[in-house]
Amino acid sequence: MSDIILKTEGLTKHYGGVHALEDANFELRMGEHVAIMGDNGAGKSTFVRQITGVEIPTRGKIVFGGREVSFTSPLDAREAGIEAVFQNLALADDLDVPSNLFLGREKIRFNLGPFSILDRRAMRDATRKALEKTAVKIPNLSSTIRNMSGGQRQCVAIARTATFPSKLVIMDEPTAALGVQETAQVENIIRNMKAAGEPLILISHNMRQVFDLADRIVVFRRGRIAANLRKSETSGEEVVAYITGAKTDASMSDAA
Amino acid sequence: MAGSEHGVGGLKYDTSRKSWPPELNVLLALVLIVAAFEILGRLIMGDSFLLNTRADLDSLFNEQRLQIIILQVSIVGIIAIGVTQVIISGGIDLSSGSVVGATAMIAMSFAQVAMVNGNPNPKAIFLEQGWVDLPVIVPVLVGLGCGLAAGLINGLLIAYTRIPPFIATLGMMVAARGMSRWWSKGNPISFPTESYAEIGKGMMPVVIFVALAILFQLILTYTKYGKHCYAIGSNEEASRTTGIKVEHHKVLVYVIAGMLASVAAIVLSSKNLTAQAGMGMMYELDAIAMAVIGGVSLSGGRGSIIGTVLGALIFGVIISGFTFLQLDAYYQEMVKGVIIVGAVVLDQWRQRRRSLKG
Numbered sequence: 001m002s003d004i005i006l007k008t009e010g011l012t013k014h015y016g017g018v019h020a021l022e023d024a025n026f027e028l029r030m031g032e033h034v035a036i037m038g039d040n041g042a043g044k045s046t047f048v049r050q051i052t053g054v055e056i057p058t059r060g061k062i063v064f065g066g067r068e069v070s071f072t073s074p075l076d077a078r079e080a081g082i083e084a085v086f087q088n089l090a091l092a093d094d095l096d097v098p099s100n101l102f103l104g105r106e107k108i109r110f111n112l113g114p115f116s117i118l119d120r121r122a123m124r125d126a127t128r129k130a131l132e133k134t135a136v137k138i139p140n141l142s143s144t145i146r147n148m149s150g151g152q153r154q155c156v157a158i159a160r161t162a163t164f165p166s167k168l169v170i171m172d173e174p175t176a177a178l179g180v181q182e183t184a185q186v187e188n189i190i191r192n193m194k195a196a197g198e199p200l201i202l203i204s205h206n207m208r209q210v211f212d213l214a215d216r217i218v219v220f221r222r223g224r225i226a227a228n229l230r231k232s233e234t235s236g237e238e239v240v241a242y243i244t245g246a247k248t249d250a251s252m253s254d255a256a
Numbered sequence: 257m258a259g260s261e262h263g264v265g266g267l268k269y270d271t272s273r274k275s276w277p278p279e280l281n282v283l284l285a286l287v288l289i290v291a292a293f294e295i296l297g298r299l300i301m302g303d304s305f306l307l308n309t310r311a312d313l314d315s316l317f318n319e320q321r322l323q324i325i326i327l328q329v330s331i332v333g334i335i336a337i338g339v340t341q342v343i344i345s346g347g348i349d350l351s352s353g354s355v356v357g358a359t360a361m362i363a364m365s366f367a368q369v370a371m372v373n374g375n376p377n378p379k380a381i382f383l384e385q386g387w388v389d390l391p392v393i394v395p396v397l398v399g400l401g402c403g404l405a406a407g408l409i410n411g412l413l414i415a416y417t418r419i420p421p422f423i424a425t426l427g428m429m430v431a432a433r434g435m436s437r438w439w440s441k442g443n444p445i446s447f448p449t450e451s452y453a454e455i456g457k458g459m460m461p462v463v464i465f466v467a468l469a470i471l472f473q474l475i476l477t478y479t480k481y482g483k484h485c486y487a488i489g490s491n492e493e494a495s496r497t498t499g500i501k502v503e504h505h506k507v508l509v510y511v512i513a514g515m516l517a518s519v520a521a522i523v524l525s526s527k528n529l530t531a532q533a534g535m536g537m538m539y540e541l542d543a544i545a546m547a548v549i550g551g552v553s554l555s556g557g558r559g560s561i562i563g564t565v566l567g568a569l570i571f572g573v574i575i576s577g578f579t580f581l582q583l584d585a586y587y588q589e590m591v592k593g594v595i596i597v598g599a600v601v602l603d604q605w606r607q608r609r610r611s612l613k614g
Contacts (some may be wrong), residue, residue: 215461
């Protein structure tokens with residue numbers, strides 16, 4: 001029990017009449033890398049939005065780090081130690097790298113409420129450290145996101161998760177828009193995290209990548225968790241069968 | 257930072273090629289416009305636009321003209337500071353001109369003297385209540401309160417009902433103008449106290465404008481508030497997901513804009529020694545134009561107070577230049593229109609070029 005970092009029970013999200021996520025029971029252990037797969041609209045991103053506080057679940061329980069949590073804002077989740085790289089990256093195009101890394105959590109030199117003076121040097125230094133830690137090379141920290149390639153943007157978003165002490169990192173399709181070389185770089189960052197024992201939830205459509213990086217594969221289908229497979233005990237064909245619904249698992253209604 | 261390092265995927269950057277700050281373009285435009293008037297002045301009027309040509313005065317520049325240029329834009333300039341931070345955070349404020357009108361009327365009625373030339377002040381609104389000859393702090397606080405209230409209503413509407421800023425502030429524009437007409441049933445209010453008249457005397461509007469411009473340039477650059485303005489204007493959804501309290505911030509942005517409009521109203525009514533229901537008409541558009549000419553992007557996320565101040569100076573130079581060339585005011589309006597549209601076209605073009613480069 002103690003090595004379970006994240007556990008959801010009966011997690012459900014309805015948007016009006018649309019049942020985007022239904023009764024999701026999910027577990028993640030310390031140091032484990034789990035891939036979430038599924039068709040578009042299967043509920044993967046909805047699931048992530050519930051556990052990162054972006055949305056508030058209709059029903060269900062989230063247990064994080066041994067205690068039940070109910071996040072009311074993304075900041076709650078981040079403060080609890082859940083860092084996410086969203087599909088849309090959540091970067092402000094007109095700001096530079098340090099500003100983006102510390103967006104919403106700026107380092108303050110002088111507290112004056114909303115008019116607090118920023119500690120720009122500390123943010124720059126921390127940015128450099130985070131980029132080193134993730135082995136991301138951004139030549140000019142003061143250039144804006146607008147002037148960066150897709151891969152660089154992705155790396156900035158990932159470096160953001162490394163800027164703050166976190167217990168769990170979630171990446172939503174981190175390589176979907178990247179070229180071969182850039183994808184390799186992101187995958188390297190993920191391998192380094194595995195070596196460091198940091199748990200990860202990875203949403204991906206890329207079968208090769210999932211089998212390369214994950215210990216376990218959870219398949220979502222039509223808002224429900226359709227399968228929970230150890231990488232060593234499954235195959236690409238089987239995963240695809242679960243994604244398309246060609247194969248179903250009768251026991252999945254309670255365990256995941 | 258080493259310039260030789262490669263970006264992700266082997267992308268190379270030329271770090272030596274610093275991006276040219278957009279404010280420099282505005283400054284260049286200002287210099288070119290001044291030069292154009294200087295040349296036209298020599299050709300048509302046989303006189304210099306900015307340089308001193310009077311033998312009896314010992315100065316390089318025509319100081320009187322310089323003073324007029326900056327004085328006539330400083331009151332709208334104060335509004336433009338507020339409008340700039342609104343536009344940077346992705347909004348727009350059309351209500352500032354009307355807020356000037358309403359604030360001027362209300363503040364002025366709290367700044368009335370009891371006696372004019374030994375007779376009771378005929379227009380003193382609160383004469384019966386005895387609210388006359390009040391210390392200057394009273395009309396100032398009342399005025400600031402008007403701006404705060406208008407800004408608060410704007411901000412709450414925009415942040416919590418999610419109606420577009422254009423509509424919310426358009427409503428406020430109409431309502432506040434109605435308010436300023438209703439307040440004294442259309443009559444002007446004059447005869448302010450001595451101390452109230454001090455606020456906008458002489459070059460005081462310029463001093464207040466410059467002080468506020470410096471303050472807000474610093475706020476936008478060095479504080480959390482400023483950073484969040486740019487972040488929300490740049491990507492509101494991202495700002496929300498990263499935990500910025502977008503709604504709170506928006507309310508604050510419009511409150512500050514409203515209060516700056518009321519500062520302009522106090523300065524203006526004090527300077528003119530009177531308040532009229534039509535005061536501040538079209539100021540909102542002039543203020544937006546100053547910001548846009550100064551390189552503030554209407555799509556949010558980019559711009560600065562320095563740019564807006566330069567935009568205001570371009571405005572002042574054009575008005576002054578046309579007067580100097582003895583051209584009709586009609587042409588001023590037309591040229592102003594062309595310049596505003598030109599500035600937006602330029603901004604669009606800049607944006608397109610940037611995204612192509614990315």
